[in-house]
Amino acid sequence: MSRRQDVQRRGLEGPRPEERTRPIGRRNSQGIRIDPEIEAEPKPRRTTISAYVKNEPGVLARVSGLFHRRQFNIESLTVGPTQNEGYSRITLVVEEPDPGIEQIRKQLNRLIPVVHVRELDSNPVARELVIVKVDGDEPDKVHAITEMYDGETLDAGPRTVTVQITGSENKIDDAIDAFKQFNIREIARTGQAALARGEEETARVEAKHT
Amino acid sequence: MSGEQAQAPRDTETEREPTAVTNGADAVVRALENAGVEHLFGVQGGAIMPVYDSLYRSDMRHITMAHEQGAVHAATAYGVVTGEPGVCMATSGPGAANLVTGIADANMDSNPLIALTGQVPTDVVGNDVFQETDAVGITSPVTKANVFADDPDSVGTDVGTAFALAKHGRQGSTLVDLPKNITNGETDRDPGAPTLPDTYEPPETADPDAVAAAAAALRQAEKPVILAGGGVIKADASEELRSFAIEHEIPVITTMPGTGAFPEDHELSLEIAGMHGTGYANMAITMTDCMLAIGTRFADRLTGGVETFAPDAEIIHIDIDPAEVSKNIEADHPLIGDAKAVLGQFADAMTGSPSTEAWLEQCDMWKQEYPMDYAAPEDAPVKPQYIVERFDEATDDDTIVTTGVGQHQMWAWQYWTWTQPRTWVSSHGLGTMGYGLPAAIGAKLAAPDRDVVCFDGDGSFLMTCQELSVAVRENLDITVVILNNKAIGMVRQWQDVFFDERHMASEYPWVPEFDALAEAFGARGFRIDTDDEVDDVIEEALAYDGPSVVDVYIDPDEKVYPMVPSGGDNGLFALTEDQL
């Protein structure tokens, strides 16, 4: 039932925008209330997120689709089976401001096959592997650098040497820098796999999900 | 295949007996029956034929739609009105692809919907065979969950799970892709009742300490508002909201999907906020010091620029989906749980009411200052707002209104007085033109005893008007009101302001005679050119027992105001074009 029959048909009226009462505060682009004097936008930081998931077709596609669609900045993504049949662990390295990291955690949690998601603290046990193929002109020098980074020679021939280095992201970056002098022909990097340190659990998992 | 064949009367009584499950298709149908489904909307085709064949023996009613987009919108509206997932089905390839818009639409608005799509047999999937598309791949970003069924023994459970996921927690759309060899494959398994997967446990109640802290904040507020979103309606929490707001004398604003969650004829109602919300709601939302937001995702059309959204307010946010909390607007008090359950907790935790006297006076003043009104000089062409008001006047409070997308949608939203939940059925988040007519069909089948009025634009109507054939065939008593401005008016309105009046591709040099078109379909057609025809035509159209189309030649220059431009400041809403 309309109750506006008695209203005069005059069109919209009222104080103009510049004549209106105004609020004092302000939010930033993340919707967080801020001191209007300080235009602070949160800075991105790099962190590791670990998800324990049920193996279902398409779960990886959904995870990577999510990052693309929501424009989350992803540095690396690895996935592999766990000791529990039917469950995998996905490790993500991301670079986002705090609200973005929180959104990543929550959005991953929304995916139905995801059992548990958390951000690992600043010092997880984390490793990555790289395979580097360089020119084989100076095999001794390549060998020396490989030794220096506790690496391993996987293949050596007259024209190429291929080595493997395992370690933290920083160490691998350094090693790659060092190999540049031999002309890097190709690189394959796995991305980071990580577990929480010591007694701490990477994922809180109920018995039904083991 | 024609609808007649799909709906042919069964020849013998024995065929109506629930028969044993013999194949995957039977299991799919049984899963839907076990879920209590009564209506399905779809279009036949090769890959889904086994499922249709099983439907032949079912008591569920299948409505053959003219286009799969019609099927999905009808099913969505059915879900909005009933609260239970609507079911749509289509064949593989083009059938599945035609559903995508509606699947995205339902998911964006958190409406419960399940889509069943036929698929080519598993041994040829991936070979680009006839009518193959990757339905799971295409719909993965626009569904809550979807699954490719790969075993006749579990296909029934897949459907049950998809149904349960569409319904529980934050509602949304789900899809089950059904390869033909799986639905044809042998199985005798009855899938049982729908169950949620063991990885999915929607929250029920919120942390009591957080509720207590939030209640304390609200009690101390001087300028509180309640912002009621679609989640209030989905959780059937309108009654709880009403008594809470009235007991504590807190003004209520509804979002677009929350329309009807609180009666607009109550003095505490500030009606609707956002881009085309009321001036008073947008003032209150801007000046509030504490907002209790329930079941809303703080969509951009509501907030405008987040920098200026309720910038002085402490935000209490009740939502079932933790990912919506602090996504767009940071919540000072996140309360994760079902809106109804948490509102109950919240009511218990309120040991007193905030003192809102001065604030209510202020809100009243804004109501006086910014009444919703439109100019209607004596000799002007028919005003669309007037049509909306007259239909509102002529129909009962429980009338269901569906819309297309554009100016007409906004006029319907602004000038109808919403008093009940599940009466406003519209496309919010996706803004899908063509939603109105198929939605009216779904709504009427969901609530046969209630009036259903679809306010449509000439452009929106042209996108799905073929569904009129279905309304006629099913003899559905719905009234489609075309607010005809011979233009895709909302686009033209934007061009006037933001593109220096360059009307590129927004005006129709010619529109069909919609009344004659309606008659050609077998519906009743009416036309209104002047104000004095309005009431008589409305009476006749509503009285007609069957679908009718009222083509109203409205003032083509009428605009939708107030308006907050996208990303703008709600408190600076424009009342006229020159204020933008």
Ligand SMILES: Cc1ncc(C[n+]2csc(CCOP(=O)(O)OP(=O)(O)O)c2C)c(N)n1
């Ligand atoms: C499917 C689709 N295509 C395009 C648009 C963009 N759009 C938004 S409103 C609008 C105009 C709608 O025209 P009409 O249905 O005649 O309604 P009016 O604005 O004239 O009331 C258009 C084209 C849309 N929302 N949906």
